[in-house]
Amino acid sequence: MKKKQITIIGGGPAGLMAAEVLSASGHAVTIYEAMPTVARKFLLAGKTGLNITHSEDYARFITRFGKASDRLRPALDDFKPDDIRAWAEGLGTEIFTGSSGRVFPKVMKASPLLRAWIARLEAQGVEILTRHRWTGFEDGGYAFETPQGHLVIHPDAALLALGGASWPRLGSNAAWVPWLEEKGVNIAPFRPANCGFDVDWSETFRDRFAGAPLKSVTATSPAGTFPGEFVITRHGIEGSLVYAHSAALRDALETGKPAFLLIDLSPGRSTERLAKDLARQDRKGSFSNRLRKGAGLDGVKTVLLRELANEADLQDPSKLASHVKSLPIPITRPRPITEAISCAGGIEWSALDAGYMLNAIPGLFAVGEMLDWEAPTGGYLLTACMATGKAAGVGIGKWVESRARPTSYDAGLQDHL
Structure with missing residues (x-):
């Protein structure tokens, strides 16, 4: 199969995980990040001890996502807490479980793990373009403001991994909401979660x-x-x-x-x-x-x-x-959503298919905190973001393959899920 051009808009954990899955499958992946560096919220969380997941019994773990638990279940089943531990260890990160059941890197920082992750992505051919801010749809493609000026691209498929509405100074400002609503995507209002x-x-x-x-x-x-x-x-x-x-x-x-x-x-x-x-x-x-x-x-x-x-x-x-x-x-x-650790609300699950593609915009997928779910702190947020990133990476791979074999996308997803 000819190598496909995949665009990932947003360089947080969900986007990086999708990039890992897609580049490992041989696709040409480019990450467009508005900020000067990727994963800034991930790094901020790691300043006081990066909590990558939780060690509680999985049957209890899966209930932590409220009304979205059933919809998230296939993605989480495919990337359980034990899988995150193995993934981190595969990047050379020693981990331990605290008395609360939370799982941390032994160095208690995010930066070493992120550096190893980026090195893996680059070794797999992923290109990361920072200071590239998505400004909406244009001429059937995706428009960006970049240090080199205005840019419009037309990839084979694209993934939105832009976060929700909390911590806007780190890049999650929900500026994308009206652009998707104009395309007929239903979006539940954002509300603060894990807040004072x-x-x-x-x-x-x-x-x-x-x-x-x-x-x-x-x-x-x-x-x-x-x-x-x-x-x-x-x-x-x-x-x-x-x-x-x-x-x-x-x-x-x-x-x-x-x-x-x-x-x-x-x-x-x-x-x-x-x-x-x-x-x-x-x-x-x-x-x-x-x-x-x-x-x-x-x-x-x-x-x-x-x-x-x-x-x-x-x-x-x-x-x-x-x-x-x-x-x-x-x-x-x-307290205001700008102070919240995370948020509820976002793209409604009815707007997505099983592979995280937007029903109203074929070829465009969405993951992470852009979607309408919430979870407590304790490793649940990061686990679900990365799990949806992996699931969308699989979904994108199935979809681009289906362009040559139109009946294969849904069947491939069902085999996976």
Whole structure:
């Protein structure tokens, strides 16, 4: 078969994985990246420890993608967490599993892995063109603004791997939405995911405790109950424990009803024990001393109780114990999507075929966070991005082959999936 010219627009993990699959099959692949370097969000995530996947049981892992779990299942089945581990090790990256079940490179950085990945792609003939910004469709092709000027290309097939609407300074700005909508592609509105929330703190609490962490707590929402920690901010709350509840809290706010994150400030003690221990304290003592001696709490936890509970309840040992075990933090709105780690919304699944091709635009495929799915942090986001990249790479290969054999595309996809 004659070598096909494949264009990949966007150089994040999903696009790079598709490039790896296609170039390994002998196709001529060019990646067009708007930023000065590829995979900038990937590199930023790796600054504090690159979480490449999660080690939990796969039956549980596959449920982490909410309503999109069934649609993502074929791609994830073909690129499971164990496959990502093997892929990383194949690039010379030693990995380990943390106590949380998250999987990291031993060097805790993204840059060595990315360098090895790019070297592999270049060895397979992939061309990477940076500072090439896609500006839409033109003359039946794809238009770009480049350092050399305006460019229009007409590849045999193209893949969009442009990310969603979070972290626009790293390239994911959703500028592509109107261009696809004009072509008849249905796109669900983007919403923040893995995000912080606004809380109407008092000025005194905000000024004194912004930046303070709440450690060794559990948090409950319609998503469930999870242990961890989070941070008080000037605007409200954020951090890994908040992110675990962000989808449920966001959805609750969208109903127009009040939404709360329930915090257990003392997970190791029962309400009954706390009530007894607090009742034994000298009522003439200060509130902070009674709480420290009776519940083992101090610092921001003590002041958070004063911030959110009424004074009468704080003087009653039984009611105070109930607040310690289930303190509702009233949230008002998610933080802006530009601050979110990821996003929900994007190209609707009904707009794609099984090979990730847009039904309205034959020969154009889409992957990663451009699609309407979300997942918690912990390696799930990266795993799904790379899995959809691989699946689209297979889909593109089947489609370009089908140009010579028109009936082979659907049959080939079914064989794969």
